[in-house]
Amino acid sequence: MTQNKDLPFLDSQIIHATQKDYDDLSNFFSQNIRLHRHLDWFGVLEWLGSQPFLIEKVRDQIIAILCTARENDTYAWIRAFGIQKSLPIKKHWTNLLRITKRELISADANRLGALGLNPWFECLLSNSGFHKALDIVVLAWEGELPPEKKTKNPFEIRPMQIDDLTAIKKIDELAFDPPWQNSKEGLGKAFQQPGINTVAIQNNDVIGYQISTTMTIYGHLARLAVLPELQHQGIGYALVYDLLQRLSLQGLWRITVNTQSDNLPSLNLYQKLGFKPTGEKIPVYELDLQSTPKIPNNLK
Numbered sequence: 001m002t003q004n005k006d007l008p009f010l011d012s013q014i015i016h017a018t019q020k021d022y023d024d025l026s027n028f029f030s031q032n033i034r035l036h037r038h039l040d041w042f043g044v045l046e047w048l049g050s051q052p053f054l055i056e057k058v059r060d061q062i063i064a065i066l067c068t069a070r071e072n073d074t075y076a077w078i079r080a081f082g083i084q085k086s087l088p089i090k091k092h093w094t095n096l097l098r099i100t101k102r103e104l105i106s107a108d109a110n111r112l113g114a115l116g117l118n119p120w121f122e123c124l125l126s127n128s129g130f131h132k133a134l135d136i137v138v139l140a141w142e143g144e145l146p147p148e149k150k151t152k153n154p155f156e157i158r159p160m161q162i163d164d165l166t167a168i169k170k171i172d173e174l175a176f177d178p179p180w181q182n183s184k185e186g187l188g189k190a191f192q193q194p195g196i197n198t199v200a201i202q203n204n205d206v207i208g209y210q211i212s213t214t215m216t217i218y219g220h221l222a223r224l225a226v227l228p229e230l231q232h233q234g235i236g237y238a239l240v241y242d243l244l245q246r247l248s249l250q251g252l253w254r255i256t257v258n259t260q261s262d263n264l265p266s267l268n269l270y271q272k273l274g275f276k277p278t279g280e281k282i283p284v285y286e287l288d289l290q291s292t293p294k295i296p297n298n299l300k
Helices: 019-030 089-106 119-126 162-175 184-191 235-249 264-272
Strands: 011-016 034-037 053-058 061-070 075-083 111-115 131-141 156-159 195-202 205-215 218-226 254-260 276-288
Touching: 011 089, 019 061, 053 089, 061 089, 075 089, 089 111, 089 119, 119 276, 131 264, 156 235, 162 184, 162 195, 162 205, 162 218, 184 205, 184 218, 195 218, 195 235, 205 235, 218 235, 235 254, 235 264, 254 264, 254 276
Parallel strands: 075 111, 218 254
Antiparallel strands: 011 053, 034 075, 053 061, 061 075, 111 276, 131 254, 131 276, 156 195, 195 205, 205 218
């Protein structure tokens, strides 16, 4: 239990959130709170059961939360941070982050990432040992089909099936560095969204895939990956070209995609396909957890 000096004569305690806290958390998120939410496929309450998901309470009332979940064994993202607007942010953030770091280190995570989606949260990150690693940049395609390209090695493109997720997860692990890998659960969640999902098949094996979402007249290319040994052979280009054709037939004329500012191969590919930078950027912050000594995993 921690003593909260901002609430006179009252004790606050920081505990792990469980399914029993679902209703209280729903009520907390429905209030006019200060809230950071990560950009992913899951709602915050869907992370219940993953730890560390910490809540700070006063007399059974939630006053702040910090949810951090790993995407793989070594890398975790801050999924949500929320706090009542009447409370000072820094003190409660610091207490929650201290316990979060301790538990992630005990679980052998190396780095903790966060998206700087608004100034107040960026300020918290910058003052808590996080450094800006790079930007996520946004590009958009607006209706003009690029030239179709032939490839030397034949393959086919077909709609993705739920049974493809195991192969897609393997491609994802091989094609992306840990911060940008998706869990199988995350890929499955993306697969369930309204949109167009396709795979590239060669010799009955999945060698590449794309997952896209659609909304009214717009679309978003959410995920594109090809086996590393088969990259630079036109497979990624063909998957996106096929997607643009399909979306055009549905009447969608604007497609967006996000990628890292230092991912030059992806930027080059998307620009060849007619995507242009929109100027929108999302800063990515990281904290090196291995610079902090290991501490036993218990709440104090």
